Amino acid sequence: MGIYFDNAATTAQKPAVMAQKMAEVIGSDSYGNPSRGAHGYSLNAYRLVAETRSQLKSLFQATENYEVAFTNNATVALNEVLKGLLHSGDHVLTTSWEHNSVLRPLYQLEQQGVTLDIVNSQVMTGKLNYHEFEEKLRPETTVVMCNHASNVTGNVLDLAWIKAFCQKHELFLVLDCSQTAGVIPIDLEDEQIAAICFTGHKSLYGPQGTGGICVRKDVPLEPVLTGGDGMRSFSKTQPKELPTLLEAGTVNVPGIAALGASIAWLREQSDAHDKQATLSDYFVEEIKRIPEVALYGDFSAARVPVFSLNLAEADSALVSDLLWSDFEIATRPGYHCAPLMHEALGTAERGTVRFSFSSFTTKEEIDQALAAIKQLVNGK
Known part of the structure; x- marks a missing residue:
């Protein structure tokens, strides 16, 4: 169909085991509603969900003091954590890297008495x-909310610095791991991170409609969604125990099972990160040889394979459209639901063209993209 470079939005190419597992669960007539009965159908579903929970905890190196709760994407996960943790009078520090799945819940919370400060970024x-974290800290600060990696530039957060800052000031650290889960290691073993929010459909190679929260059990969350839990039907409130606190209603059993299959596949790809890093380095080295290309991001530190660029003075939407119509290369133009990042980069007028790679990306595809960009620059 073409060449796909929009993996930061969702991975289009998935491991075959993911679809096979989903089809198996849907077609087997053996899986019921987990935690809604003691019969075999319910228990089969419960075991599948529990297995994927265990895989995620292992992937994130989470201790027994963490629990995984499933949601249908990272946006819901972030809403559940932010709205369940922040209350009127609290102050939160966040960054210009954030996606609207963080910014819009925080803006909504501002209307309810939460105060907010944003740490800025450098142009290009x-x-x-980082010095702004100390400058903007207040006595009422309770939460630091950070994007683990920018979905615009690919920059990765200096997590050691942020952890030390939060530990020093006794703050809850929440990470949006939408771009990092499955790409770079996430280690919760030191228990300094209060919660990470992740999605299943990007670099975990699971189906859309899957995601979740890996949260430390002592984090005082209030439930945002309430409803059936299958256990305490006469209780007027959502049970406080995790994961039930965050999993009102029926979870997506086929999707969660498929996500588990993808994670198992991913953990067998021992060279996946090195391969993506090598291809990323090659792309950056070659794209920098084209003087008409402006490339945004920090290339002096660790990063995920996400790259934003512009060609001369051309609008990003036009460039992306031409890449698809003339070369069948799929990219993402515009603002990537991250308006503050584009304001910081100086690209609020026209956005950027984003290329993002996956474990299925090949050098041949990158070479075709580079050739296409050169043709566009030369007007051919």
């Missing part, structure tokens, strides 16, 4: 001004 590189 998108580097965070």
Whole structure:
């Protein structure tokens, strides 16, 4: 169909085991509603969900003090954590890297008495001004909310610095791991992160409609969604125990099972990160040889394979449209639901063209993209 470079939005190419597992669960007539009965159908579903929970905890190196709760995407996960943790009078620090799945819940919480400060980024590189965390800290600050990696520049957060800052000031650290889960290691073993929110359909190679929260059990969350839990039907409130606190209603059993299959596949790809890093380095090295290309981001530190660029003075939408119509290369133009990042980069007028790779990306595809960009630059 073409060449796919929009993996930061969702991975289009998935491991075959993912679809096979989903079809198996849907077609087997053996899986009921987990935690809604003691019969075999319910228990089969419960075991599948529990197995994927265990795989995620292992992937994130989470201790027994963490629990995984499933949602249908990272946006819901972030809403559940932010709205369940922040209350009127609280102050939160966040960054210009954030996606609207963080910004819009925080803006909504501002209307309810939560105060907010945003740590800014540098032009072109998108580097965070880390010194602003101390400058903008207040006595009422309770939460630091950070994107683990920018979905615009690919920059990765200096997690050691942020952890030390939060530990020093006794703050809850929440991470949006939408771009990092499955790409770079996430280690919760030191228990300094209060919660991570992840999605299943990007670099975990699961189906759309899957995601979740890996949260430390002592984090005082209030439920945002309430409803059936299958256990305490006469209780007027959502049970406080995790994961039930965050899983009102029936979970997506086929999707969660398929996500588990994808995670198992991913963990067998021992060279996946090195392969993506090598291809990323090659792309950056070659794209920098084209003088008409402006490339945004910090290339002096660790990063995920996400790249934003512009060609001369051309509008990003036009360039992306031409890449698809003339070369069948799929990219993402515009603002990537991250308006503050584009304001920081100086690209609020026209956005950027984003290329993002996956474990299925090949050097041959990158070479075709580079050739296409050169043709566009030369007007051919």
